[in-house]
Amino acid sequence: MKILGLESSCDECAAALLEIGNWKLSAQGRPASGWEIRTNVIFSQEKLHRKYGGVVPEVAARRHVETIMPVIEKALKRDRPDLIAVTRGPGLITSLQVGLQTARALAYVWNVPLIGVNHLEAHLWSFLLNSKSQILNPKQIQNLKFKIQNLLPAVALIVSGGHTELILVKGAGKYKLIGQTRDDAAGEAFDKVAKMLELGYPGGPIISHFAEAGNPDRIKLPRPMIDSADFDFSFSGLKTAVKYLLAEITPTGSLSQAFINDVCAGFQQAAVEVLVSKTLKAVKKYKAKSLIIGGGVSANQKLISTFKSQLSKLGLDFYYPDKEFTGDNAAMIALAGFLNKKRASRKNWRNLTAEANLNIAV
Ligand code: KG4
Ligand code: ZN
Numbered sequence: 001m002k003i004l005g006l007e008s009s010c011d012e013c014a015a016a017l018l019e020i021g022n023w024k025l026s027a028q029g030r031p032a033s034g035w036e037i038r039t040n041v042i043f044s045q046e047k048l049h050r051k052y053g054g055v056v057p058e059v060a061a062r063r064h065v066e067t068i069m070p071v072i073e074k075a076l077k078r079d080r081p082d083l084i085a086v087t088r089g090p091g092l093i094t095s096l097q098v099g100l101q102t103a104r105a106l107a108y109v110w111n112v113p114l115i116g117v118n119h120l121e122a123h124l125w126s127f128l129l130n131s132k133s134q135i136l137n138p139k140q141i142q143n144l145k146f147k148i149q150n151l152l153p154a155v156a157l158i159v160s161g162g163h164t165e166l167i168l169v170k171g172a173g174k175y176k177l178i179g180q181t182r183d184d185a186a187g188e189a190f191d192k193v194a195k196m197l198e199l200g201y202p203g204g205p206i207i208s209h210f211a212e213a214g215n216p217d218r219i220k221l222p223r224p225m226i227d228s229a230d231f232d233f234s235f236s237g238l239k240t241a242v243k244y245l246l247a248e249i250t251p252t253g254s255l256s257q258a259f260i261n262d263v264c265a266g267f268q269q270a271a272v273e274v275l276v277s278k279t280l281k282a283v284k285k286y287k288a289k290s291l292i293i294g295g296g297v298s299a300n301q302k303l304i305s306t307f308k309s310q311l312s313k314l315g316l317d318f319y320y321p322d323k324e325f326t327g328d329n330a331a332m333i334a335l336a337g338f339l340n341k342k343r344a345s346r347k348n349w350r351n352l353t354a355e356a357n358l359n360i361a362v
Pocket of ligand 2: 123
């Protein structure tokens, strides 16, 4: 079975072809064959939005219109899929519409089933994708098909440029939203702090790079809502604290590299501490067997290493995506489409809609 995944919710225009093998068990009790990410094409608009220090929705949507067909052509190589999976939300509505309307048209002319995918659900399961071999080994396939139950219930932390959500995962498609940011998303705070420091866009990778050379304890920054009784987050106060710090210290003149490194290290430390502390509280409260993370910010090595050391103390499993699959991509959309394929239908081309605020808990 070949699944075409399409993603256009923000500033990445992506198409991927995922081929799923035969799920039947072989004589040795192993699946006879697995799956393969045949193609994983991503056209990033990063450069286009860099001069604005963030994504401009209208500019993004126009570029999606121009690039979606070439991206699909590159991914499909004239092949015809058996299923189309497309992001239907959450995201920028005009950007979402480009992928969704293209998917509807293709499903109609090819007469193939179509399924709408929640972008955050796709980030959640992206740890199952494997970039090293491109083909999951039998053990990993068993994890997916037969042992997924063993990691449940799980708590998932989805951290991206648009979202910071804590989700209780009871199964594929069975989710409860237990906490979220009340203002800025974690990735958005990285982006805005980088903009204040005039370091460029996207801010996450740049800040974590400079943070390596900095002292995280030299500049004290707040840890908003770290002790609140709920599982919500707030990153706007942390970002504003950096703003005031910069206004106080540098009314004139330029910042030294050592100071920039310390600000980056201090900010990253504060963001990671809040994310880890709140997530571990949720893991304990919901008696989760494992923690899953996904989304652009899950590329942050400080976040990964802090979770690793804390979770090993608790004896819990920790699942996070290969760096290649942390950001927006269409392989994860195809995979989420596969996991939910019961909802796919040949009739979906008629009325599938894009939802800017699509909720993961249905
Ligand atoms: O998931 P994603 O590619 O797009 C959205 O769905 O938003 O996430 C992009 C976000 C950006 O805010 C970017 O700065 C952040 O992920 N990011 C990072 C790192 N790499 C990307 N944040 C912190 N540390 C990183 N290494
Ligand atoms: Zn994303």
